[in-house]
Amino acid sequence: MDSTESSSNRFDGRLKNKVAIVTASSDGIGYAIAERFAVEGANVVISSRKLENVNSAVSKLKSKGLNVFGVKCHVSDAVDRANLFRETVNRYGGVDILVSNAAANPVAGPVLDCSEGVWDKIFEVNVKASFLLAKEAAPLIRKRGGGSIIFISSIAGYSPIIRSATPTPVNDTVAKGWQDLLLGAYSVSKTVLLGLTKAVAQDLVSDNIRVNCVAPGLVRTNFARTLYESKEALDGIPMKRLAEANEIAGVVAFLASEDASYITGETIAATGGRISRL
Incomplete structure (x- = not known):
């Protein structure tokens, strides 16, 4: 039984007739969220930087009988963002839910080793674009009488992720037998999303727009592959397994639904x- 079949039996219709935009949704967590939303009855807009990836994801989901539509969107591009919202409104008449999922992590290393250019790129995609997407979505969601904005952060927002790499001791402060590589700048950007969630939630609460965040741990996706390929990857996880993307999608769908009607300004760590x- 796949994730679509199992969730369909329990939650079919929970997001019926809602219009949801999910950024970076041609693969990984974003794709799983888009699929789950569509299974629950939403009209879903798939978006990603590359049109061919968008088209591929749309084709796969439509083959399952799901109602989805695709728009190419690089979240750091103002023209692309404007087109994303315009095409969504033209197609479905408005927006009820925004999931800001796009993220970049071009380097691994201590935060103070990060170059200014790389720092700017990480914050441009992970933080600034999330802020601007929420800013642009809010008036559209307000017109619908309210809705939901959900940011995708990371456990790294609470504590920088350590990636196990080559089996070479570095110094006495590093665990013997393997090298630690901190995802420093990426972690800081994900911490900012926790604060952004709280601030935007306060701004929009009177408009009946709930703003929440999900902080996944290690998830079996291509984006996180370098983090979980080593045997030490599960050491800090009591369940001793990776998350599957559909498990994160279930948390996001809960926050987008009326089951979470009294929750705003919160981050759920999965x-x-x-x-x-x-």
Whole structure:
């Protein structure tokens, strides 16, 4: 039984007639979210930087009988963002749900080793684009009487992720037998999303727009492959397994639905038991 079949039996119709935009949704977590939303009855807009990837994802989901539409969108491009919202409104008449999922992580290393150019790129995609997408979506969601904005952060937002790499000791402070590589700048950008969630939630609460965040742990996706390929990857996860993308999608769908009608300004950490905070 695939994720679509299992979720369809339980949640079919929970997002009926809602219009949802999911960025970076041609693969991985974004694709799983788009699929779950469509299974639950939403009209879903798939978007990604490359049109061929968008078309491929749309084709796969339509083959399952799901109602989806695709728009090419690089979230850091103002023209692309404007076109994403325009095409969505033209196609479905408005927007009820925005999921800001796009992220970049071009380097691994200590935060102070990050170059200014790489720092700018990470924050351009991971933070600034999320802020601008929310800013541009809010008036459209307000016109529908309210809805939901969901940011996708990471467990790295609470504690920088350590990636196990080559089996070479570095110094006495590094675990013997393997090298630690901190995802420093990426982690900082994901921390900012936690604060952005709280701030935007306060701004929009009177408009009946709920704003929440999901912080996944290690998920079996191409984006996270370098983080989980080593044997030490599961050491900090009590469940001793990776998350599947559809498990994160289930949390996002909950936050987008009326089942979460009294939740705003919160971050749910889906980490397999890895501690994020008290």
